Amino acid sequence: MEPKWTKENHTALSDFIFVGYADLPVFQVLLFVVFLLIYVSIIIGNGLIVYIIVTDPTLHAPMYFFLKSLAFLEIFYTSVTLPKMLVNFVAQNKTISFVGCAAQIYFMLFLGGTECFLLAAMAYDRYVAICHPLHYKLIMRKELCLGLVTGSLTVNMPVHTGQIYLLFSLPYCGSHEINNFFCDIPPVLELACADTFASDVYMVAASALILMLPFCFIIASYVKIISAILKMPSIEGRKKAFATCSSHLIVVSLFYGSATIVYVSPRSKETLIVNKLLSLSYTILIPMLNPIIYSLRNREVKVSLRKLFRNCHLNCVS
Template identity: 85%
Template sequence: MIQENHTALSDFIFVGYSELPVLEELLFAVFLLIYMSIITGNGLIIYIIMTDPILDTPMYFFLKNLAFLEILYTSVTLPKMLVNFVAQNKTISFVGCAAQIYFILFLGSIECFLLAAMAYDRYVAICNPLHYKLIICKELCLVLVTGSFIIPMPIHMGQIYLLFTLPYCGTREINNFFCDVLPVLELACADTIANEVYRVVASALIIVLPFCLIFASYVKIISVILKMSSVESRKKVFATCSSHIIVVSLFYGSGTIVYVSPRSKETLIVNKLLSLFYTILIPMLNPIIYSLRNEEVKVSLRKLFRKC
């Protein structure tokens, strides 16, 4: 069936905002600057964590993996988008579209689990500080990161199989800047109820379950903070969690709207904008959020700039 579809439909065409061609050069410049800032910002985070012994802790181990993930995540979509802004032929092959969707879902799911692991790390550090080093050991950190990579693999393979064994006929235009589940699903000329059910179940496992773990962790953390007698201690403890809370709110908020909300013509337009937000702007903002609100990261960056 995949071979038949590939024969009948050799490629897809991106629409994006092609109805406004005068903006394409401006969009190219803006997105190129964003991509460079993502590479630079997350690259700096990775470098200082790997070179500064002060940052050799489980929290920064997770942050290093998150920064590396953000670079991979944006590299799945942004280079192709940049090419499309300056190319006349804004197409992607059938197989290329399937690969792009898979890696968007796969890497996005890893980020969900990594954010949950980071919340658990903060929970143990604040709620059980005396046993922190015993519980959050290097072996557990490796298990959590490895599990974050392994768990989403089979889930999204099934979703891609269901999506690209559908018959596609008629229009080949994807109403987005890159291949994503909902815009491609709109092009199918068959019953997509199985895809819808699978999408909701997969989203519950990948988005809702980790979010529940994060929420439960912060309920415990907040209860401990409220019991502290010193206002200064409350501020100090909350400061260690504030960056993570902001990132979780931005990422899960936009991701939930796109992948869990019901489909309609109005939501597809909103989702096109939100998909840019969580695939491009959040990876750009993460290094800024963690560096501006984290004193240890700021100290390490100052050391690096002095050396330079």
């Protein structure tokens, strides 16, 4: 029996077409330059974070191990969508193959889901540091940190494999035009010419597991953290404790705010337009802002960066 993916009325024999650029024909070259600069800044910014944490012994702590993992993840996360977007800005044929679209969605979901669990692990690290400072080194052992990162990767693999199977087992016999800048579940589901109930239910269930479960854990951690901070007798101690958490809270708010609206809110023509813009937020803008947020609000990172730039300047002069 012929497999679903090769039936004549399925998209397996053709391509998807991106129409996220249709309303911006005059600005194609400008957008190419802007997004190229954003991509380069993401690579350089997150790459610098990884480099200084690896090379500076003062940053060899669990907190910075998670920050390094997050920065490393952001480089791969943006590389799933941005290079293809850059090509489409200057290419006449703005298409992506059926398999290419499936791969793009899978790796975007896989890496984005991993980021959710990684942000939860970072919240737990801050909880232990503030609520159990005397046992911090004992609890946050290297084995636990590696286990949390590995677990974040492992949990996401089967969940998103099932999601991609359901999504691309649907028939796509009508329009192949994706109203977005890259492949994502909501705009691709809009093109299916069959009942999408199973995929919709699976997407909500996967979002509850991958998005909301870590988010609830983060909220629970910060309830404990804020309670512990408010009990501190020293005002200076409270300020320092809040400062160590503020960067993480900003990143969590930006990432979860946009991702939750896109994957949990009901689909309609109006929400698709909003989601199109929000999807750029969690796939491009947040990875670009993360190094800035963490470097500007973390004294140790700023000191390490200044040290690196000073050494580079001295080497160039000599």
